[in-house]
Amino acid sequence: MNWFKISLQLNRFPINRAQEKLWQIQKIPEDVYGAYLEEQSRHIVEYHLQHNEHYRQFYGSNNFTSWEEVPVMQKKDLQRPLDQRLSKPYTKSTCYIGKTSGSSGHPFIFAKDRFCHALTWAEFIDRYQWIDIDLNSSLQARFYGIPLDFYGNLLERFKDRVSLRRRFNVFDLSEKKMLAFLERFRKSPFDYVNGYTSAIVLFAKYLQKKNLKLKDLCPTLKVCIVTSEKLFEKDKQLIETFFGVPVVNEYGASEVGLIAFENSNGEWIVNSESLFIEILDENNQILPNGEEGRIVITSLYNKAHPMIRYDIGDTGTLMPGSTLKRPILKKLTGRTNDVAKLADGKVVPGLTFYYVTKSIIEDAGSIKEFVIVQTALDTFKIEYVSEQEFTPVQVQRILTAIETFVGKNLQVELERKNILQRNISGKLKQFTSLI
Missing domain, CATH: 3.40.50.12780 (ANL, N-terminal domain)
Known part of the structure; x- marks a missing residue:
């Protein structure tokens, strides 16, 4: 039938x-x-x-x-x-x-x-x-x-x-x-x-x-x-x-x-x-x-x-x-709206952050998923779900990669969460700019 x-x-x-x-x-x-x-x-x-x-x-x-x-x-x-x-x-x-x-x-x-x-x-x-x-x-x-x-x-x-x-x-x-x-x-x-x-x-x-x-x-x-x-x-x-x-x-x-x-x-x-x-x-x-x-x-x-x-x-x-x-x-x-605008006028595709952090984060093996949020022209927040906190060595590797591929003098906050916020349909937006 x-x-x-x-x-x-x-x-x-x-x-x-x-x-x-x-x-x-x-x-x-x-x-x-x-x-x-x-x-x-x-x-x-x-x-x-x-x-x-x-x-x-x-x-x-x-x-x-x-x-x-x-x-x-x-x-x-x-x-x-x-x-x-x-x-x-x-x-x-x-x-x-x-x-x-x-x-x-x-x-x-x-x-x-x-x-x-x-x-x-x-x-x-x-x-x-x-x-x-x-x-x-x-x-x-x-x-x-x-x-x-x-x-x-x-x-x-x-x-x-x-x-x-x-x-x-x-x-x-x-x-x-x-x-x-x-x-x-x-x-x-x-x-x-x-x-x-x-x-x-x-x-x-x-x-x-x-x-x-x-x-x-x-x-x-x-x-x-x-x-x-x-x-x-x-x-x-x-x-x-x-x-x-x-x-x-x-x-x-x-x-x-x-x-x-x-x-x-x-x-x-x-x-x-x-x-x-x-x-x-x-x-x-x-x-x-x-x-x-x-x-x-x-x-x-x-x-x-x-x-x-x-x-x-x-x-x-x-x-x-x-x-x-x-x-x-x-x-x-x-x-097209997934771009990061920096204080010096530089415009960076949001996907750049994802590529930079993804390979580094996944080396840890315990990272389940993560998102990146731009909260100010010089500030980015990485929210991640993991069995354990990032080590100081992992944090430094992330900061170095972002400085190399995105720009200098950026503030990067990392927050470990139990679950990431999805939108009303259930999708996970992997980069968001709030500015």
Whole structure:
């Protein structure tokens, strides 16, 4: 029984029609794929110009002229009542309504028309087949957060049940809870793990400490899919070693759906069927493949709500040799707002701190996870979960590395904690600037 597809159909998401449309798009030859993207991009802009007063005002004109003149949307442009942003004839009752996690600091409510939402799920079904996972029959161990209010919690658990997902709540990652996780894997025939990178890495470290391999406890396990947070190569190797299965990178966002998915050759294939992805510089000019810039996304089929040249807040690079039909994401660098500004005017990617401290901290072996917070122009705080305090030698190594790679005359505070604060969705933001 195709419970997953049935659940979509019961909620009036036309999954069969969406799958047929996806297949038609995939059949378009490479040499005319650019024409398809150009036609569909222009069509979605003209649709919203005709049916959406808010978008007309934002666009600054009633008519489409050229793609280069289409304004880039920021998340702050969408932080207003949803009723003001919906295109006619759609209403809240005729759409899929969702809310972003706010990990970028700009949460907002968004809408998709039902066909667009079904098309997103058709793409997930398609990509998961690449790794021998069937969303209609494969059992998922889901490492995510969950709403804490009664009705939200109940609804999410019901959705988990009909979608063959079993929730592993990442809000409690104590060793006692990890032991309970192990028992669930022993008793259930899970086909795959899916969830936030940081939580899965922490579970892999627990397995390492216990000298256990997850696949020995759960022989049906095939693959682990990590999403929403950056996966470092060392962490990928850790997961693959102690889970005993391959790790696959997924990149998506709730407001636009699946952005990229890693295939069996390790290529991060960008979704070019229902999305048009651009890499732009600071002046909104398109960068050639191989150069790093802002990831800007157009949802080609969302008629309920314009997501057109939408700056998702991430930076990345497309692989040289990518084509319009088969773009490959070479690198996902991080969020554009994850930068540290120093007193001397220097701007440093927040990820720099993570790279600097990660290798040093992990040499200790007992460090479970950590985050870095900038509290002033010259002050940074490292919060970490560990079995023991840093030794003076470890502290000095961290200070020396930060001085070498980031800057001099910086104050670094270290605080050991029992647990790190995650956001409302359960994600762990590994660098945050409070200035």
